Amino acid sequence: xxxxxxxxxxxxxxxxxxxxVEDVQSDKSFVDDLDIDSLSMVEVVMAAEDKWGxxxxxxxxxxxxxxxxxxxxxxxxx
Amino acid sequence: xxxxxxVTGLGMTTPVxxxxxxxxxxxxxxxxxxxxxxxxxxxxxxxxxxxxxxVDPAEVLDRVEARRLDRGQQAAxxxxxxxxxxxxxxxxxPERLGAVISTGMGGLVSLMDAYDTxxxxxxxxxxxxxxxxxxxxxxxxxxxxEVGARAGVHGQVSACASGAEAVSYAARMIQTGRADVVICxxxxxxIHPITMAGFAAxxxxxxxxxxxxxxxxxxxxxxxGFVMGEGSGVxxxxxxEFAAARGATVLAVYGGAGLTSDGHHIAQPDPEGLGAAxxxxxxxxxxxxxxxxxxxxxxxxxxxxxxxxxxxxxIRAALGSHTDDVIVTGTKSxxxxxxxxxxxxxxxFTILALRDRLVPPTANLVDQDPEITLDVAAGSPRELxxxxxxxxxxxxxxxxHDVALVFRSA
Numbered sequence: 001x002x003x004x005x006x007x008x009x010x011x012x013x014x015x016x017x018x019x020x021v022e023d024v025q026s027d028k029s030f031v032d033d034l035d036i037d038s039l040s041m042v043e044v045v046m047a048a049e050d051k052w053g054x055x056x057x058x059x060x061x062x063x064x065x066x067x068x069x070x071x072x073x074x075x076x077x078x
Numbered sequence: 079x080x081x082x083x084x085v086t087g088l089g090m091t092t093p094v095x096x097x098x099x100x101x102x103x104x105x106x107x108x109x110x111x112x113x114x115x116x117x118x119x120x121x122x123x124x125x126x127x128x129x130x131x132x133v134d135p136a137e138v139l140d141r142v143e144a145r146r147l148d149r150g151q152q153a154a155x156x157x158x159x160x161x162x163x164x165x166x167x168x169x170x171x172p173e174r175l176g177a178v179i180s181t182g183m184g185g186l187v188s189l190m191d192a193y194d195t196x197x198x199x200x201x202x203x204x205x206x207x208x209x210x211x212x213x214x215x216x217x218x219x220x221x222x223x224e225v226g227a228r229a230g231v232h233g234q235v236s237a238c239a240s241g242a243e244a245v246s247y248a249a250r251m252i253q254t255g256r257a258d259v260v261i262c263x264x265x266x267x268x269i270h271p272i273t274m275a276g277f278a279a280x281x282x283x284x285x286x287x288x289x290x291x292x293x294x295x296x297x298x299x300x301x302x303g304f305v306m307g308e309g310s311g312v313x314x315x316x317x318x319e320f321a322a323a324r325g326a327t328v329l330a331v332y333g334g335a336g337l338t339s340d341g342h343h344i345a346q347p348d349p350e351g352l353g354a355a356x357x358x359x360x361x362x363x364x365x366x367x368x369x370x371x372x373x374x375x376x377x378x379x380x381x382x383x384x385x386x387x388x389x390x391x392x393i394r395a396a397l398g399s400h401t402d403d404v405i406v407t408g409t410k411s412x413x414x415x416x417x418x419x420x421x422x423x424x425x426x427f428t429i430l431a432l433r434d435r436l437v438p439p440t441a442n443l444v445d446q447d448p449e450i451t452l453d454v455a456a457g458s459p460r461e462l463x464x465x466x467x468x469x470x471x472x473x474x475x476x477x478x479h480d481v482a483l484v485f486r487s488a
Contacts, residue, residue, distance in 0.1 A: 016142070018140065018142035038206075039206040039207060040206075042206040043205065043207075046202070046203060
């Protein structure tokens with residue numbers, strides 16, 4: 001389940017920001033490792049909400065530091 | 079004594095080519111870039127034709143880069159990279175480097191697309207890039223970021239004169255000492271049902287839908303309006319002493335600009351062409367030249383019944399009997415009308431005409447309107463004289479904006 005979300009998120013991050021799919025790993029920080037700026041993060045969240053039917057409020061987004069944080073949040077709230 | 083300004087780089091993407099040389103060769107060959115618009119929405123539009131960019135800028139740019147930009151911004155970035163590369167990517171203090179890129183209508187298609195999204199899927203699905211895609215200073219900002227300009231980033235807005243006004247403002251930045259190098263020009267990509275309907279409502283567009291390549295026909299008796307085009311033209315201007323110090327190749331000398339306003343009507347040209355005539359004379363004065371130095375005019379010549387005559391009247395008012403010794407061309411006959419990009423691509427074409435001593439023909443000029451008392455290049459390219467020569471580029475915009483630029487041979 002988590003692997004599926006991770007794979008799907010990697011595709012989204014690649015689409016939005018051009019980061020190679022294989023670089024999108026659970027331990028990577030969106031900002032520090034993947035160079036995702038705040039506008040691109042909005043796009044990632046939007047696409048994730050659409051794909052998994054979750055709602056990720058802005059108040060949660062700031063807690064999603066790593067890819068793994070996002071995967072866990074999506075898995076728990078799907 | 080103002081600082082002399084020279085042109086060291088040119089770039090463009092147009093309906094007739096994805097870069098400067100392919101666009102220029104298409105013009106010399108008389109090839110039109112006007113096509114039937116391939117979209118379902120044209121079915122109930124009065125005008126179904128346009129000059130669509132020959133090379134999709136989104137295919138030229140990196141995929142991620144392209145998706146964050148409006149199509150007009152994409153075109154500007156493609157043209158800017160070509161111009162900057164030709165100039166040799168000048169090593170210049172960023173605080174002495176400016177960017178002036180204009181658009182007549184901004185990111186209107188991105189705005190309309192976002193509005194569709196708003197209606198279909200609600201406010202939460204609006205792209206975070208929408209605002210920077212639609213703002214009229216967006217193309218200037220994108221190009222400014224590309225080259226790292228910190229002397230100032232500006233976007234002049236004067237409808238179809240915007241691109242020419244941008245070039246004049248860029249030159250002024252150098253002349254007045256604010257910058258040593260300025261990348262400048264114009265861009266437009268607003269082929270969309272809303273703009274096509276709007277211009278059609280003004281009865282401004284050609285409806286020669288059954289023969290797209292012959293629809294834009296400046297000065298011809300059969301002309302029935304302009305054809306919308308899209309694309310971008312960019313020039314690198316720099317202080318002559320700066321270019322000389324770094325050993326740059328000078329393509330042309332920027333002469334001067336004349337900017338006036340008609341004070342006549344929001345959309346119709348002054349039939350006496352007084353504002354346009356003053357702009358041309360001011361530009362020649364600003365260049366320190368006399369009327370006799372002008373050998374060529376890349377005219378605004380949009381192919382509207384009224385506008386082409388008004389410009390002819392204005393040229394004769396400005397140049398008097400010397401008008402008969404000037405070879406005029408209307409390149410919109412092949413590119414269509416790029417609105418805010420027009421003055422920029424036509425500045426590039428004017429410079430290329432001076433470089434190659436060749437004036438591209440005005441396509442589709444079969445039966446010249448007797449009210450057009452100009453020597454118009456038609457059929458095949460016309461040669462320009464050797465020696466030091468100068469040319470005018472005219473651009474006029476809805477709102478009554480008149481901008482004339484003068485360039486001199488290198």
